Amino acid sequence: MDSTIEIKSVEQFDKLLKEYSKIAIDFKAVWCGPCKLISPVFKKLATEQADLVKADSTKEKELAFLIVDVDELGELAQRFEITAMPTFKFLLNGEPFGELIGADKNALKAKVDALKAADAAPAETA
Numbered sequence: 001m002d003s004t005i006e007i008k009s010v011e012q013f014d015k016l017l018k019e020y021s022k023i024a025i026d027f028k029a030v031w032c033g034p035c036k037l038i039s040p041v042f043k044k045l046a047t048e049q050a051d052l053v054k055a056d057s058t059k060e061k062e063l064a065f066l067i068v069d070v071d072e073l074g075e076l077a078q079r080f081e082i083t084a085m086p087t088f089k090f091l092l093n094g095e096p097f098g099e100l101i102g103a104d105k106n107a108l109k110a111k112v113d114a115l116k117a118a119d120a121a122p123a124e125t126a
Contacts, residue, residue, distance in 0.1 A: 003043070004026075004042065010075050013066070021062055022063040024111075025091070026068065027068050028085055038103035084102075090112075092115065098115070
């Protein structure tokens with residue numbers, strides 16, 4: 001089962017940005033060779049996360065894995081300053097949490113693990 005969400009519009013993306021505290025985004029293009037190599041790894045990480053969510057219903061809506069085709073949604077590619085593919089962006093509470101440029105599967109897993117481990121609770125002000 002594919003647990004990624006293929007983004008089809010900026011509106012869909014912005015809605016998901018409000019719904020999820022942690023987001024991993026795969027910016028890709030159909031003509032990009034390295035994108036095709038790393039895509040199954042990204043999808044596998046998403047599926048593993050979905051299995052965790054099923055085991056613990058409190059984690060629902062915590063982490064989303066999104067796929068953005070830069071040719072279809074150039075506006076999002078510009079918003080995130082994407083200049084090379086694949087580029088992975090990681091968001092925590094809507095704010096940048098990191099990025100990875102290239103098809104390094106070990107680095108991608110490490111970035112996703114760091115995002116999963118991050119505290120998504122908003123910082124309290126005294």
